[in-house]
Amino acid sequence: MLRFVIRRLGALAATLLISSFLIFAAMYAAPGTPESFLVQGRTVSPEVLASIRAQYGLDDPFLLRYWNWLSGVLTGDLGESLTTRQDVASLLLSRIPTTLWLTLYAAVIIVVFGVLAGAIAGLRGGAFDTAVLLGSSVGFAIPTFFAAVLLMSMFSVTLGWFPVFGAGAGFADRMAHLTLPAVALALPAAAVVARITRTAVVEERGAEHVSVALARGVPWRVVARRHIVRNAMLPVTTIVGVNIAALVAGAAVVEHAFTLDGIGAMLINSVQQKDFAVVQAIALVLVAVFGVVNLVIDVLYAVIDPRVQFGGESA
Amino acid sequence: MNVLELDDVRLDLPSKRGDRALLRGVSLSLAPGEALGLVGESGSGKSMTLRTVLRTEPPGARVTGRVLLDGADVRGLDAAALRRVRANDVTMISQNPRAALNPVLRVSQFLVEGLCDARGESRDAATRRARDLLARVGIADVDRCMGSYPHQLSGGMLQRVVIAAAVASSPRLLLADEPTTALDVTTQSEVMAILDGQRREHGMAMLFVTHDLELASAVCDRIAVLYAGEIVEIATPAQLHAAPRHPYTRLLLDSRPSITARASELPVIPGRPIAAYEVEGGCAFAARCPWAAPRCERDEPALVHHAGRATRCLRSDELADELAGETPGETSGETSGETTGEPVRDRETEATT
Ligand SMILES: Nc1ncnc2c1ncn2[C@@H]1O[C@H](COP(=O)(O)OP(=O)(O)O)[C@@H](O)[C@H]1O
Ligand code: SF4
Ligand SMILES: [Mg+2]
Numbered sequence: 001m002l003r004f005v006i007r008r009l010g011a012l013a014a015t016l017l018i019s020s021f022l023i024f025a026a027m028y029a030a031p032g033t034p035e036s037f038l039v040q041g042r043t044v045s046p047e048v049l050a051s052i053r054a055q056y057g058l059d060d061p062f063l064l065r066y067w068n069w070l071s072g073v074l075t076g077d078l079g080e081s082l083t084t085r086q087d088v089a090s091l092l093l094s095r096i097p098t099t100l101w102l103t104l105y106a107a108v109i110i111v112v113f114g115v116l117a118g119a120i121a122g123l124r125g126g127a128f129d130t131a132v133l134l135g136s137s138v139g140f141a142i143p144t145f146f147a148a149v150l151l152m153s154m155f156s157v158t159l160g161w162f163p164v165f166g167a168g169a170g171f172a173d174r175m176a177h178l179t180l181p182a183v184a185l186a187l188p189a190a191a192v193v194a195r196i197t198r199t200a201v202v203e204e205r206g207a208e209h210v211s212v213a214l215a216r217g218v219p220w221r222v223v224a225r226r227h228i229v230r231n232a233m234l235p236v237t238t239i240v241g242v243n244i245a246a247l248v249a250g251a252a253v254v255e256h257a258f259t260l261d262g263i264g265a266m267l268i269n270s271v272q273q274k275d276f277a278v279v280q281a282i283a284l285v286l287v288a289v290f291g292v293v294n295l296v297i298d299v300l301y302a303v304i305d306p307r308v309q310f311g312g313e314s315a
Numbered sequence: 316m317n318v319l320e321l322d323d324v325r326l327d328l329p330s331k332r333g334d335r336a337l338l339r340g341v342s343l344s345l346a347p348g349e350a351l352g353l354v355g356e357s358g359s360g361k362s363m364t365l366r367t368v369l370r371t372e373p374p375g376a377r378v379t380g381r382v383l384l385d386g387a388d389v390r391g392l393d394a395a396a397l398r399r400v401r402a403n404d405v406t407m408i409s410q411n412p413r414a415a416l417n418p419v420l421r422v423s424q425f426l427v428e429g430l431c432d433a434r435g436e437s438r439d440a441a442t443r444r445a446r447d448l449l450a451r452v453g454i455a456d457v458d459r460c461m462g463s464y465p466h467q468l469s470g471g472m473l474q475r476v477v478i479a480a481a482v483a484s485s486p487r488l489l490l491a492d493e494p495t496t497a498l499d500v501t502t503q504s505e506v507m508a509i510l511d512g513q514r515r516e517h518g519m520a521m522l523f524v525t526h527d528l529e530l531a532s533a534v535c536d537r538i539a540v541l542y543a544g545e546i547v548e549i550a551t552p553a554q555l556h557a558a559p560r561h562p563y564t565r566l567l568l569d570s571r572p573s574i575t576a577r578a579s580e581l582p583v584i585p586g587r588p589i590a591a592y593e594v595e596g597g598c599a600f601a602a603r604c605p606w607a608a609p610r611c612e613r614d615e616p617a618l619v620h621h622a623g624r625a626t627r628c629l630r631s632d633e634l635a636d637e638l639a640g641e642t643p644g645e646t647s648g649e650t651s652g653e654t655t656g657e658p659v660r661d662r663e664t665e666a667t668t
Contacts, residue, residue, distance in 0.1 A: 208414040215369050216480070217402025217433035226428070227417050234419070306419055306464045 005299060012291040019287040020073065024066050027276045073284065079277040083270075088281045092263060099255070099262035101174060103247045105182035106189070110243060114190035115236060118197025119229050122205065132194055139191030144250060148184040148257035155180055165259045181258045185250055189243035196239050200232035207231070234305050241297030245290045316386050318488050318520040319345040324367055324380035326360075326544075335592035337363050339544040339599075340380070342618065345488065350514065350521040352531030352552075354567070355541035356588040361524040364541070365490045368522075369407055370397060385487065402433035406481040407490040408510070411497045412473035416465040422449075422476055423461040429480050448479040452509050471502035475509060482513045489514060489521045495530075507534065528567050532556065540564050543599040544591025550624035558639035560626040562604045565638045598629065606634055 053059050057068060072079060078088035121132035142150075156164040168177030204210065205228050213223045252264030259265070263282055270278035302308040326338040338360050345351050353361050366372045367382055370389060382389050389400060409415050416425050426445035430436045436444075449457045452475040465473060474494060481489055494510060495503040511534050514521050525531050531538050532552035540548045540563060548561040559565040566584045586603035597612040598604070604611065611629055618627045628634070 208409070208411070209417045211371055212407075212409065212415045213417070213428070215371050215401055215407055216429045217398050217400075218428055219398065219432060222428070222432045226420070231417065231419060304419070306421075307466050 001299075001302075004302070005295075008295050008298065012288075012295060015291055016284070016288055020070060020284055021066065023280050023283045023287075024069060025062075027280055028062060028065075069280070073281075078281040081270075081278050082275045083273050088277050091266075091278065092281060092285065095261060095263045095266050098260050099248070099251050099264055102178050102181055102185065102251055102254070102260065102262060103244070105175070105178050106186035106247050106251075107244045109182055109186035110190045110193055111240060113186075114193030115197050115233075115240070117190075118194040118236075119201050119232070121194070122198040122201025122232070123224055123228065129198070132198060136191040136195045139187045140195075142187065144184055144188065144253050145257055147187050148181070148254055151180045151184050152258070178260075181254045181260060184257070185247060185254045189247065189250075193236065193240055193243060197232065197236050200235050201228055204228045204232045234301070237301050237304065238297060241293060241300075245293035245297075248286055248289045317344045317383070318347050318349075318385060319343075319368065319522065320381070320383040320386075321364070321367070322381040322383065324364070324378065324382060326363055326367060326372060327377045328373060329375050329377075334377075335590075336594075337376075337544055337591050338367070339591050339594065341541070341544070341546055342380075343539050343546060343549065345520045345522060347487070348518050348520055349537070350523055350535040352535035352538040353522060353524045353541055354526065354528050354531050354538055356584075357526060358588060358590060359541045360544040360591055361526075361541055362492050363544075365407065365492055365522060365524060368488075368490060369401060369405055371407075398433075402429075403484055404486050405488045405490065406484065406486045408474075408477055408481050408492065408494045410493040412470060412477045413465060413497075415477055416473065418465050420464070421461070422463050422465070422468070425476065426461075426480055426483065429483055434484060444483065445479070448483055449476070452476075452479045452513065453505075454479075469502075470498050471506060474498060474502075474506050478506070478510055478513060482517050482519070485517050486519055489519045490524075491521060492524045493526070496525075510534075528555075540567070543589050543594055545599065545627065546618060546625070547600065547627045548625065554624055558635070560624065560631045560635065560638060561628045562606050562634070562638065563600050566603075566605075598627075606630060606637075 057065055060068070069079065076089060078092065080086065081088055081091060084091075117132050117135075121129040152164060155161045162180050163177050168174040207227075210223060210227050213227050214220070248264075251262060252267050254260070255262040255265035256268050263285065266278065267282045269275075270282065321341050321343050324338055324341045325336065327334045327336050329335075341360070341364050343351065343353075353364060355361055363372065367378050368384070368389065370392075372378060378390060384400065384404060389397065392400065416422075423442065423445060426448065427438065427441045430441035430444060431438050446457050446461060449460055454460050454472065454475055460468070460472065460476070468476070474497075478494075491510065495506050498506060507530070513519075521535075523531060523535055528538070532555070535552065537549060537551050538555055539546050540561065542563050548555070548559070548564045550560070555564060556568065559568055563584075570584055584603060589599065589602065591599075596615060598607070598614075598616050601607045601611040608630060614629060616627045616629045618625050619631070631638075
């Protein structure tokens with residue numbers, strides 16, 4: 001188990017290294033130069049331009065610049081924002097709580113509503129099942145930005161139940177502010193998870209060990225919990241994990257729509273302003289989060305399914 | 316009173332092309348402690364017959380006739396009473412033990428749940444008894460077995476676990492659906508010996524389904540031969556071997572494989588076995604019967620009881636001598652009953668001592 005985790009952490013480090021290179025190279029190859037943004041269209045003398053280039057090390061060879069950046073990242077120095085001159089690391093830290101709360105909130109919605117609705121639909125069938133099937137089709141088809149606008153106009157503007165903008169302060173206020181964004185963010189993933197949970201439950205319900213348990217006189221609710229839902233959770237865990245990991249990226253659209261000050265909105269702004277230092281840092285954070293969430297899911301999966309052997313050899 | 320009595324049990328299953336009959340009136344009875352073999356080709360309805368007793372037939376199936384358990388019809392029970400019957404009175408062993416156990420639960424959980432969740436025994440008592448039962452079915456390392464997941468055990472070990480679970484509640488009736496078919500030959504006889512030993516020890520009646528007439532002859536008091544969803548002959552193994560009264564039984568005996576190489580399915584009888592829903596009046600076996608007469612296609616034979624046995628053939632009286640006669644290269648029923656019976660009984664003593 002420990003060896004499995006260490007191996008996976010090693011693989012994650014390698015992934016991050018490769019991604020960091022790709023991210024850096026992509027910035028390098030992107031159209032427009034940082035200095036043209038820095039001078040903001042003013043005409044400046046070649047001397048000034050040269051001094052700017054020197055200050056940001058823009059004339060160094062590519063690999064040297066990459067190395068300088070990477071060693072900075074490894075020591076926690078993510079550089080300076082080109083637009084605000086602020087330290088990128090502290091800028092990120094100030095933005096992370098909003099995104100963290102938003103994605104956690106959305107993750108809870110996915111698990112509670114997606115898994116619960118799917119499981120009940122699969123176990124009960126009937127009208128509830130049809131409703132879940134229909135609802136999941138709709139939820140999956142609505143684009144996130146459209147869902148955000150729709151939710152805002154319905155619940156904030158028309159009904160006035162929730163605040164329209166901002167992230168709020170303090171736990172309760174924050175939850176109130178983040179409810180609509182989290183719903184908008186969770187909607188497509190919850191739809192997918194509900195659908196897959198339902199399918200898994202229906203399939204598991206037809207398994208022979210389920211009819212054997214019932215034929216032994218084990219009560220239905222015990223069979224439903226211990227044999228059907230529990231086994232159905234195996235495939236569902238993976239799907240939930242992938243969807244939660246992907247939330248971090250989807251958060252950009254939602255934060256932008258609800259003007260939340262998370263790192264997603266920051267990413268969009270930075271891209272628009274060609275603030276390379278910030279974009280690179282955020283991209284790296286996204287890759288890291290994705291990798292860590294997937295690692296956690298894999299470990300979790302191996303814990304709940306005894307047939308999975310850590311290290312690959314199976315009995 | 317009989318432990319089990321099936322009285323004209325019919326089962327129809329709706330399909331795209333209308334209702335399909337899978338059982339066409341099965342009648343049989345089991346006395347307390349008796350072992351009845353249910354023999355027939357694949358698809359003849361053996362499993363379906365068992366499923367009507369525990370009411371585990373496919374959803375949508377329509378069952379008519381009576382299934383009496385100690386005189387009470389199980390078909391009319393409400394959910395709670397049915398669950399009590401399943402937990403206390405009737406248990407079933409299926410063909411594939413690997414599919415019968417939840418792959419993500421330990422053997423201990425499987426055994427305990429049948430006593431604890433199904434019967435309301437305390438968890439401690441259930442665990443103690445589960446360990447005891449495993450030891451009785453010949454499992455040497457009980458601790459390891461209790462803590463194992465199904466994928467860590469062999470098929471033979473798993474079937475022992477399933478047998479232990481089946482006898483745990485000391486049921487009145489054990490339904491065994493080809494319990495050894497999925498196992499290799501040596502394990503087959505071991506498992507059979509354990510099953511037979513446990514049955515005698517607990518004094519249970521057993522309805523034993525197999526396509527292996529020899530195996531049924533070795534362990535059963537009486538044998539019912541099933542063809543196309545109905546019983547064509549019931550008799551003791553000795554009666555069957557000495558003088559089969561139905562042509563199908565005769566052909567089964569003639570074409571039995573040698574004892575050393577037990578085939579996985581019944582050996583060839585000319586012609587294709589027909590399904591119950593394909594029977595169109597007359598004798599179901601007429602298309603394959605070497606003794607078929609014109610009236611066999613027209614008149615439907617009834618199951619006639621005579622001298623402690625029953626036969627469903629229009630010509631069984633006139634054919635009696637011919638069906639009982641020796642065919643070249645044929646061993647007599649008695650010796651073949653012994654040859655398969657011997658190793659089973661031997662191991663049984665091993666397992667129970
Ligand atoms: N779940 C099912 N749905 C539809 N038909 C079935 C089902 N199970 C079995 N049958 C059909 O019922 C007939 C009897 O099956 P079964 O009792 O399993 O035969 P046996 O156990 O003697 O091999 C076969 O023709 C089979 O195709
Ligand atoms: S009734 Fe006729 S066809 Fe059917 S088994 Fe008897 S002899 Fe053969
Ligand atoms: Mg069968």
